[in-house]
Amino acid sequence: MAFTAPKESYAGKVYSVTIGTGDKAATIGGENVLSFHSFEGETPNRPLVAFEIQDVPPTDWPENVRKVFDGVSDDPVKWAKYCQDELKAKAIALRLVGTHPDRENRSAEDAAKTVREVLAAISVPLIILGSNHAEKDSSVLIAAAEAAKDKNCIIGKAQEANYKTIAAAAMANNHKLIAMSELDINLSKQLNILITQMGFDKERIITDPMCSALGYGLEYTYSVMERIRLAALTQNDQTMQQPLLADVGMYVWKVKESQAPESDLPQWGAAEERGILWEAETATALLIAGAELLIMRHPRAAAAVESVIEELV
Amino acid sequence: MALSGVEIFKLLPKTNCKKCGQPTCLAFAMKLAQRQATLDLCPDVSEEAKQKLGEASAPPVRPITLGSGDKAVKMGEETVLFRHDKKFVNPCVFALEVKDTLSEADIAAFCNQVVDSEMDRVGQKLRVNAIMISNESGDAAKLEAAAKTVAAKAAGVPVIINTTNAQAAETAVKLFADKKPLLFGANASNLEAMAAVAKSNKASLGISAASLEELSELTEKAKGFGVEDLVLDSGARKAKDMIEHNTLVRRAAIKKNFKPLGFPVISFAQRGDSLLEALVASVCIAKYSSIVVLSSIEKWKNLALFTLRQNIYTDPQVPMQVEQKIYNIGDPKADAPLFVTTNFSLTYFIVSGEIENSKVSCRLAVMDSEGLSVLTAWAAGKFTATKIAAFIQESGIDKEMATKELIIPGYVAILSGSIEEKLPGWKITVGPREANAIPAFLKSRA
Numbered sequence: 001m002a003f004t005a006p007k008e009s010y011a012g013k014v015y016s017v018t019i020g021t022g023d024k025a026a027t028i029g030g031e032n033v034l035s036f037h038s039f040e041g042e043t044p045n046r047p048l049v050a051f052e053i054q055d056v057p058p059t060d061w062p063e064n065v066r067k068v069f070d071g072v073s074d075d076p077v078k079w080a081k082y083c084q085d086e087l088k089a090k091a092i093a094l095r096l097v098g099t100h101p102d103r104e105n106r107s108a109e110d111a112a113k114t115v116r117e118v119l120a121a122i123s124v125p126l127i128i129l130g131s132n133h134a135e136k137d138s139s140v141l142i143a144a145a146e147a148a149k150d151k152n153c154i155i156g157k158a159q160e161a162n163y164k165t166i167a168a169a170a171m172a173n174n175h176k177l178i179a180m181s182e183l184d185i186n187l188s189k190q191l192n193i194l195i196t197q198m199g200f201d202k203e204r205i206i207t208d209p210m211c212s213a214l215g216y217g218l219e220y221t222y223s224v225m226e227r228i229r230l231a232a233l234t235q236n237d238q239t240m241q242q243p244l245l246a247d248v249g250m251y252v253w254k255v256k257e258s259q260a261p262e263s264d265l266p267q268w269g270a271a272e273e274r275g276i277l278w279e280a281e282t283a284t285a286l287l288i289a290g291a292e293l294l295i296m297r298h299p300r301a302a303a304a305v306e307s308v309i310e311e312l313v
Numbered sequence: 314m315a316l317s318g319v320e321i322f323k324l325l326p327k328t329n330c331k332k333c334g335q336p337t338c339l340a341f342a343m344k345l346a347q348r349q350a351t352l353d354l355c356p357d358v359s360e361e362a363k364q365k366l367g368e369a370s371a372p373p374v375r376p377i378t379l380g381s382g383d384k385a386v387k388m389g390e391e392t393v394l395f396r397h398d399k400k401f402v403n404p405c406v407f408a409l410e411v412k413d414t415l416s417e418a419d420i421a422a423f424c425n426q427v428v429d430s431e432m433d434r435v436g437q438k439l440r441v442n443a444i445m446i447s448n449e450s451g452d453a454a455k456l457e458a459a460a461k462t463v464a465a466k467a468a469g470v471p472v473i474i475n476t477t478n479a480q481a482a483e484t485a486v487k488l489f490a491d492k493k494p495l496l497f498g499a500n501a502s503n504l505e506a507m508a509a510v511a512k513s514n515k516a517s518l519g520i521s522a523a524s525l526e527e528l529s530e531l532t533e534k535a536k537g538f539g540v541e542d543l544v545l546d547s548g549a550r551k552a553k554d555m556i557e558h559n560t561l562v563r564r565a566a567i568k569k570n571f572k573p574l575g576f577p578v579i580s581f582a583q584r585g586d587s588l589l590e591a592l593v594a595s596v597c598i599a600k601y602s603s604i605v606v607l608s609s610i611e612k613w614k615n616l617a618l619f620t621l622r623q624n625i626y627t628d629p630q631v632p633m634q635v636e637q638k639i640y641n642i643g644d645p646k647a648d649a650p651l652f653v654t655t656n657f658s659l660t661y662f663i664v665s666g667e668i669e670n671s672k673v674s675c676r677l678a679v680m681d682s683e684g685l686s687v688l689t690a691w692a693a694g695k696f697t698a699t700k701i702a703a704f705i706q707e708s709g710i711d712k713e714m715a716t717k718e719l720i721i722p723g724y725v726a727i728l729s730g731s732i733e734e735k736l737p738g739w740k741i742t743v744g745p746r747e748a749n750a751i752p753a754f755l756k757s758r759a
Contacts, residue, residue, distance in 0.1 A: 003529040003573065006564040039557040060670075102753045132749070214617060215434070216662040219624040222599075223397040230395070254666055257616065267432060269612025277591050277617045284592045285621060288556075288599045300588070308592040311552040 007040040008033075010233035014292070015203040015241050016045065019091070019176055020125025021152050026090055028292040029243035034229060035290050036312045046313055047287055049294045049302050050091035050127050051083040052249045055106065055114045056098030062259035064272045065249075065298045076114050077121045084122045087302070093127040093295040094118055095250075099140045100131035108143035115147040127154040127295065129178075134161040145169035154178055156245075157208055160191060167200045178245055180208035183220050185227050185240075192239045202238065206293060208245040213252045214282040221246070222289040229290035246286040249297030252279040280304040287312075316366070318346035324362035325355065332356050348372070348392075373566045375576050377517050377542045379406060379443060379604075380471025381492045386442045388544075388577040388603040394563055400628040405597065406604045407618060408443040408473055410583060413459035414450050420459055424466035426610055432619060435633065435658070439619035441610050445497070446485065448476035453484060460485040473497050473519070473604070479506035483514075490514040495544055495604075497521075497579065504531060508538035517542035519579055524548065525561060529573035543576045544604065552596045555580055559601040577603030587611060591618060598622050632684030633658035639710050640665065643674030647715040650675045650755065652744060653701060654722055655682035655690045663748045671752035673759070678719075680704045687722045698728045702735035711739075720744040 009032075016030035028048050033041030057074050058066050066073070072082040076094065083089040096111045098104040119126060128144045130137030137157075142165060145155050156178025158166040163179065170177040179195055181187035188209050196202045209224045225244050232241040252258050258275040260268065268274060279301035283294050287309070296302045322342035333354040335341040344350035345366070352358060352366050374389040390402045411423045423444070430441040444463055448456040456476055463472060474485045477498040486496050497519030499507035504520070511518040518540045522528035525547050532543050547558040559578055565571035580602035584590040590607060591614045597605045598621050627633060634656050642665055643649075654664050656679045668675045680701060682690035690696035701721070711717050717739040721729060723746030733741045745754045 003526045003565065003571065005525065005561050006569055006571075007561075008564075036553060036556050037560065038553070039561075102756060212659075212662075215620040215624065216666070217659045218621070219396070219627050219629070220659065222624070223395075223629060226395055227397055254670060257620075267612060268616050269614070271613075273588070273611070274613035274616065277588060277613060280588065280592055281595050281617050281621055284595045285599055285625075288596060304586075304588045304592055307586075307589050308552060308596070311589075311593065312556065312596070313553065 009041065010236075012233045012236035012238075012241055014229075014232060014243055017176055017204065017206065017243050019127075019152055019154055021150075022123060024090075024123045024125065025152070026125050032233065034233065035288055038313070043313070045292070046309055047292045047294060048091055049089075049283075049296055049305055050093040050125075051087060051089040051299070051302065052093045052095060052295050052297050053079040053083060053118075054098065055094065055096045055111060056104050061297070062253055062275065064259065064275045065253055068299060077117050080118045080122050084124050087299045089124060089302075091125045091127060092118070092122060093129060095129040095131070096140055096144065097131045099136055100133050101136055102133075103131065108139045111140045112143040112147035115144045119148055119151055119153075125153065126151065127156070127178075129156050129295075132157070134159055138162045138165040141166045142169040145173045145175055148175065149173040152176070154206060156180065156206070158191075158195065160187070160194075163191065163195055164198065167195050167198055170204075171198075171200050176204045176206060178206045178208050179242075180210060183210045183212070183217075183224055185209070185224055185231070188224070188228060189231075189237070189239050192242065196239070202242070205242045206245050207240070207242040208247060211247045211251045211282075211286070213248075213255045213258075214278055214285070215257060216251070216255050218282060218285060222285055225286060225289040225291060243292040244290050245293045245295070246283060246291035247295045248279060248283045248286065249295055252282050253297055276301045276304070280308075284308055316346065318343040321345050321366060324358075324366055326357045326359070328357060330357065371575075373570055373575050374563075375542070376403075377544065377577055378493055379473075379495055379517065380469075382469050384442070384469045384471060385493065386471060391563065391601070392567065394560075394567060396625060396627075397629050400630070401626045403603070404622050404626040405602050406442040406471075407594075407610070407615075407622075408445045408604055408606050409441055409610050410445045410447055410475075410606050410608055411459065411463065412447045412449040413452070413455040415459070417458070417462050420462045421466045424463055424470070427467055427470055430610055430612075430615055432616065434616075434620060434623060435635065437623060439623065441607075441615060443471040443473055443604070445473040445475050445606055448474075448478060448481055448485075448498075451478070453478060453481035456481045457484045457488070460488050464488050471495075474516075475519075477503055477507075479503055479510055482507060482510045486510055486514045486516050489516075493517065495519055497544065497546070499531070499535065501527065501531060504534055505538055508535050508540045511540050512538070517544055519544040519546060521546040522548060525558060525565075525574065529571075532573045532576065545574065545576050545578045546581075547578075550581055552593050555593075555597060555602070556600050559597075563601045579604040579606065581606045583608035587614060590614075594618055595621055598625055634681075634684040635661045635679055637679060637681035637704070639708055640677045640679060641674075642668045642677055643672075645674040645676050647713060649673075649714075650720055650758070651678060651710065651714065651718065652676070652720045653678040653680060653705065655680060655685060655687050655696055657682065657684050657686045657690075660686050664751070667748040667751040668755075671755045673755045675755075676710065678705060678708065678710070688724050691725050691728075696725065698731035698735055701728070702732055705736060705739075716740070718742055722746070
């Protein structure tokens, strides 16, 4: 029995989405095969790793990732420049967590000012994220989207409760949009449909099916991503052909494994390496499942993921 | 492709004798097609049918056991390409490579690490499963000495002997002759001699080739030499090639029922940098490797790799559950709030995560709801006032609390009155509907 390689070709294709402007603009997606399956189709773009920064100092980040940014994280502009210039970040994700009513409760105007200052300081693409407070995000992200007009950013996250205002703001100011739903392929599809029914171009959406950390529901995100991608490719479902986002850092750096000191749990080994690997491994698994855009915190985790991407392309 | 029930039925005696335990031959055929029965249950099947059906009813990826005793591990038997279709069957084996150029003390230290690697996570015992002894020196005596050290220091741990030298293989494999070792290192130039060593020592045989075409030819030859338990190495060493080869092997076996590649795959993840090694191993875990060879097994790395393996090999149909009990989050004192929720693992992880985020020490009572989330469990009658009240009462937690107050999920606000009736002396507070509102909820109480 002679071997013939059972290669597959698919009807569908993931949309190519370009973010940023000028020579630092980046493109993700565009493949017509499963992740890293370049042996049977086109994989024109590498996944993109964006470094996460915040509008307020990361007092809520665990020590092992917070300390890396000591001296720059007190100011989002310094922090962004450090990521771009020293860590060679190819994109920055600015999370306006300080606008959350339970946090510093910064105003939409303050958030817009931060966005303007950060944009003036960097040339790589910017992802602008709210604080995940559906109501507050509506006003904050409208102001942020206006402040970033024509800079071709990604604005997020639009959810079922607030997609109308956020999508309208992204549309009016020429941005891309993150559509986030909670670990359900049908909800994800439905949100994409609702957003496109407003007249928003389906090829300007990034899908976030909700991330989860290794050991804390990762298998759900993994399988939802894999199913979305299979629907995009095998069924040519145009409502699910958006690139996928894995918002990794935020989920990883709150689980016990990423922060418990070795003195408390000697059987878990060195805490710093453990946290870094926890983030890098969550990211790698989701890359395999289909993610094209990752938001990460620890520079060593991001660098390790870049190394494995280098081996995968 | 595997035969359908009707195709199988045509080959059966059609006597409906019921000796197989099924009412009719057709029912038996359907069971065979779903791999829920085996052909040996039919006493009257013809030799011709046996041969045809034997081939078709064999699992697409041959089951192979590595090692013996309570540390033995099963590999193969996979039936799907994507975990959402059906549970991945046999979790991959992690094997630590030990080179025979190391000193006896270093080899013994590696053995200890493997023996000590066992950890408990969500009720499962997880460990580095095997040791690969590599004949790096090229010297048969050194391989034998290293194998003896491993046999003594890591007794019971399944072993892979890695050499291309059949004479060296013979002496080393013999040490594990009754323990189902894997002899790895057969290739186009030594296949016959290596197959003979594997056969006489009841070892499985790992075959390396430069391509999948060559590998398919070599496995057929090995079968001709009388070795059926084979492990595949396509020569892929870069992560990109591993994905390609492992995917093509799995597809050929499952979708085409291509027998020459219907075997477990071994992958080599060793890298100079341990962090990168862990990520390459992660690719192997997700993409179909049955054995992942590592060069180091630090505890932090084991924990992450064990967890990913557990996540990927979880049954997607059965919700993961956590144990029913009252969990302490932070360092709860007598005045700490007490929450109750269900034992669906995702519910538990999200609720406990949000409580942790709030930085307020709390108790979280997790009630067995057969792995259902709050609303589903309520709708299914698994999260009722009676059951919640009984659970809280039996826990005896009130003895540790200053005020008897229980916070219930907002989605079951409707239960608050009846819980209050069934828990005399308790105040029932309705908490938020979604876990992400817990930090604000706790802040507002402070």
